[in-house]
Amino acid sequence: MTAQDVIADLMADAEDVDRMVAGLTDAQWATPTPAEGWTVAHQLGHLAFVFRIAGLAAASPEAFNALTQRIGSGFGAFDRAVNAALEEYLVLPREALVTRWRAERDTGAAALAAVPDGTLVPWLVRPIPAPVLCAAGMTELFAHGQDIADALGIERQYTDRIKRIVGFVAHTWEFGYQANDLTPPAEQFRFQVTAPSGAQWTFGPTDATQSITGPAVDLCLLAVRRRHHSDLGLVADGADAHAWLELAQAYRGPAGKGRAAGQFAKSTSDA
Numbered sequence: 001m002t003a004q005d006v007i008a009d010l011m012a013d014a015e016d017v018d019r020m021v022a023g024l025t026d027a028q029w030a031t032p033t034p035a036e037g038w039t040v041a042h043q044l045g046h047l048a049f050v051f052r053i054a055g056l057a058a059a060s061p062e063a064f065n066a067l068t069q070r071i072g073s074g075f076g077a078f079d080r081a082v083n084a085a086l087e088e089y090l091v092l093p094r095e096a097l098v099t100r101w102r103a104e105r106d107t108g109a110a111a112l113a114a115v116p117d118g119t120l121v122p123w124l125v126r127p128i129p130a131p132v133l134c135a136a137g138m139t140e141l142f143a144h145g146q147d148i149a150d151a152l153g154i155e156r157q158y159t160d161r162i163k164r165i166v167g168f169v170a171h172t173w174e175f176g177y178q179a180n181d182l183t184p185p186a187e188q189f190r191f192q193v194t195a196p197s198g199a200q201w202t203f204g205p206t207d208a209t210q211s212i213t214g215p216a217v218d219l220c221l222l223a224v225r226r227r228h229h230s231d232l233g234l235v236a237d238g239a240d241a242h243a244w245l246e247l248a249q250a251y252r253g254p255a256g257k258g259r260a261a262g263q264f265a266k267s268t269s270d271a
Helices: 003-021 040-059 061-071 077-090 094-113 130-152 160-171 175-179 216-223 239-247
Strands: 190-194 200-203 211-215 235-237
Touching (some): 003 130, 040 061, 094 130, 160 200, 160 216, 211 239, 235 239
Antiparallel strands (some): 190 200
16 A cells, blocks of 8 residues: 555545535534534644644654654643644634645645655654555544534545545554553454445454454544444454443544543444
């Protein structure tokens, strides 16, 4: 997998978010989302900033490293930096913020696409391959796009592009333990999920003794903490796998409150 392989999917997911916010009224722009204290405008500003720093990491590693040194490496430092940067976006009028989001999106994606195959890109904890950073960007779009959709009452149409995100969830399966200062199990779980198209995908060791099965969309919603596991169609086989349903997160830093049981209708994949 190269960055070019992922860029088209990344941009398609970004266009999905763009369609949700294009043409909103000022009142809709200020609609609260399920993320406490964040409106639709907050969500888009956050995404714009994420694309901005991803593009910086890809195009100018030295400048990115200088930025992370200013942010600091302590737990939650990046979250605090993101929240501080939001003010720069929130002061913009609605149309100007949409324009800024599109510019940051396009510039960031172009920078990632230009990274030579096999080159590592500096990131928050350690350098990672550009395709992995692209998958992380898709995960951000999935999570914050879901917040926007939930706030505006939009029913999202998921596609098999989500396979990139499932792979990222499997890659980051230990993050929830780290966020809660817990030691992960010695053995990774096997993830056996059903794609929106009905295809079957498997990630993780094929000989794992514990597993998570169910809809791919539900696994992603769980790992970005946009749905409570009791409202999803996931089945855990094994004590550690069952405990993971409470801990799962596909991002660094504090877990946040997540979503409460029963806050949303049962499994979106059932619709």
